[in-house]
Amino acid sequence: MEPNEALDLIKQRLSPNRYRHSLGVADTAVILARRYAEDESWAYLAGVLHDYARNLPPDQLLSIAGQHGLIKQQVELEVPDLLHGPVAALLLQNDMAATIPKAVLEAIACHTLGSVQMSELDKILFLADMIEPGRCYPGVGELRKEAFLDLDRAMLLALESSIRYCLDTGKILHPLSVQVRNAFLKQVHGVG
Ligand SMILES: [Fe+2]
Ligand SMILES: [Fe+2]
Incomplete structure (x- = not known):
């Protein structure tokens, strides 16, 4: 798929704010x-x-x-938005299989929760989504810096900050977030 084709497709589907976010994620990625x-x-x-x-x-x-x-956990029934990554990959694959590389679809599928086996592209998309220029939250500056130093360390930081945010705001936590955080903890510090 050509970049312009992808941009047109997304412009039709998303609000101006979300479209701007998508451009920010693409540039950062x-x-x-x-x-x-x-x-x-x-x-x-x-x-x-x-x-x-x-x-x-x-x-x-x-x-x-x-x-x-694609529903793997009870929490996804309670917070269906958590499914927007896997559903996006599925719809894109069904509609446009021939023109989108599998690695791109896989990165899209795991961009919200991550996964225990992430490719470099998966990590790049996950982090770009969290640090694009429109993002503003406590700790984003540190995460931006880390993302350019070490992908695994940045992933650990990103996952821990997301988990901390869920705890601080009383939001439900997906079990996969804990598994993925533990996997990166092991990767970075060799423990677990
Ligand atoms: Fe998303
Ligand atoms: Fe996003």
Whole structure:
């Protein structure tokens, strides 16, 4: 898929704010890809398309995910937005399989919760989503710095800050967030 095609597709689906966010993620993903010698065109495509299913209402996310076996945990029934990554990858694959690389679809599928086995592109998209220029929250500056120093350390920082945010605000925690955090803890510090 050509970059312009992806941009048109996303512009039609998302609000102006979310479209701007997608552009910020794409640009950030490209800079990270350059830093870590990953494919810049894949990073851009993943950034533009990652929130392809972000505009879908909860009942639609649930019904698409339910029909295709994408619901893995009870918490996803309670917070259907958590499914927008896997559902986006599925819809993009069904609609445009021939033109989107599998690695891009995989990065999109795990951009919200991460996964215990992440490729460099998966990490780049996950982090770009959290540090794009429009993001503003306590700790984002440190995460921006770390993302350009070491992807695994940045992932650990990002996951711990997301988990801490859920604890501080009384939000429900997905069990996978803990598993992924533990996997990166082991990767970075060799413990666990
Ligand atoms: Fe997202
Ligand atoms: Fe996003």
